[in-house]
Amino acid sequence: MTKTDQKLLLGLLIIGLLALAGHRFYFQSQTQSNQVIIKAKGEVVQTLTLRAGEPLQRLTIEGKKGQAIVETKGLKVRMLEAPCPDQICVQQGWIDSPRQTIICVPNEIVIYIDAEASLDGITG
């Protein structure tokens, strides 16, 4: 192997490493947290990062019908109070896994735990 070859190899290696580093930048390893997204009337109104052991937290969200109260504790989140007639969202209780959603149709509020999607959708 000539010196030029060695340099060439080194150059290629550096390019490869750079590409790899860039890739890693996009696909950061996951940590123990839940990314919660709250949408009201079609807009994202809150993005929260929930971590295990965090204390109780309450947020007021303005929906189509009125104010709703969302509660978080540790890694979980729930609809505590909602002005909707059916109360389906409140009755659903806590959610804590990346594929779960709480949807309040009358008040147009969506709460979901985001995940680097291993799934594209859920039927049920």
Added chain:
Amino acid sequence: MKKNYFIVLIVVLVLVGGVIFFGQKKEQKLTSEEFLMDTFVSISTYGTDTDFLQQATKKAFQEMRRIAELTDRFSLSGTTAAKLSDVVRINENAGIKPVVIDEDVFEMLQAAQEYSQLTEGAFDVTIGPLLDLWGFGREKQKKPTVNELQRVLTLVDSEKLVLDQEKQCAFLSEQGMSLDLGAVAKGYAVERAAKVLAEEGVERALINAGGNIKVIGEKAKRQPWKIGIQDPRDSSALIGVLSLEDEAIATSGDYNRTIEIAGKRYHHLLSPQTGYPVGYNMSVTVVTHDAGQADLLSTALFLLEPQQALDLVAKLNDTEVVIITADKKILVSPGLQGKIELQARKEYSYDQN
């Protein structure tokens, strides 16, 4: 001299690499969401031109809104006669006169009637009076008395829905009858939206209207879409995951749209024979090409005994099913074996038949 060559070589390599890395238009995912037809609808499209994806998605939502307006059973207060939905007009003219309707509504009613026959009356689109009696979709709910049920059940009969293809008319022949397209319209709207996206030239998309899902193409090259089937008794768990491309999937479950009367839960999938919620199954998931058919069939099959449902599926083209029976058995039709990755909790049993 050699050194110069080397530098030139490195520069060329970096440039070529850069062009390959950054010159390619990046694939984008565009997701839009709306509340429509009493549910949460999301459309995700994939491509390099977001303006184009945005335009196509807008048109798809427009089409869904059009179907929603045609099929809504409850007219908004203050709606003018000209703006009443086709379903409201048919219901208001029950026992009075036939009504000219949109061809999409006509198509839905034809399909509904066909499945009413295929299920020997277990599925019935004239279920409106029975849903009203229980109070589904209404402010107040109550458990009907035997007398009330007997009276109302005579009004639930698809054979009294008269369709005239030539005049594109529909007529409910008895006063007090009413249609409810809850088991039909959402899936139909999803299929129409998928057609709009395809016509616009979108090659990869996913439309999800509250679990009524249609996928267009593959998610990426040689990568199918992954769709989970919800565990009927634990919303954080899955029964399994299906790999789909260019297909539709829908589920009817006893855990959706329930009402509580005197501490007891009742679901909305009612038997036109007994008037009570049907209890053979916890959920039925249908996979087929047409989203309208998937929606309608998931309800129709839910209302049948598991074996009867499997027998009917075997007679239908390009239709597969996953049934979770009331005694927690998972039944998978033969065509899905190999396409489904089961991951149900231990309390479910899977019988490979």
